[in-house]
Amino acid sequence: MAMYMIGYDLNKAGKNYDGLIKRIKEISANWWHHLDSTWIIDCNLTSVAIRDALRLHIDSDDELLVVALKSEGAWAGFNAEGSNWLKQNL
Structure with a gap:
């Protein structure tokens, strides 16, 4: 298994993007979403x-980025749950 970061800009105000979030959760049962x-x-x-x-x-006017992570990271300002997940999984 590999770790990936997914980032997106959804540019249509008021649109329901529940399908996107549901699909991310279907792809992986082990996910982090604090941003x-x-x-x-x-x-x-x-x-x-x-x-x-x-x-x-x-x-078609939204933006999507998927990047493989290589197991090193630094962060600030996350609660204990978010920080612990990153420490255990990166």
């Missing part, structure tokens, strides 16, 4: 496969 438009997931898919699965749930 509005950023997720970190543990997944055995490639970044291209993740992007393709998620792009079905966004509009």
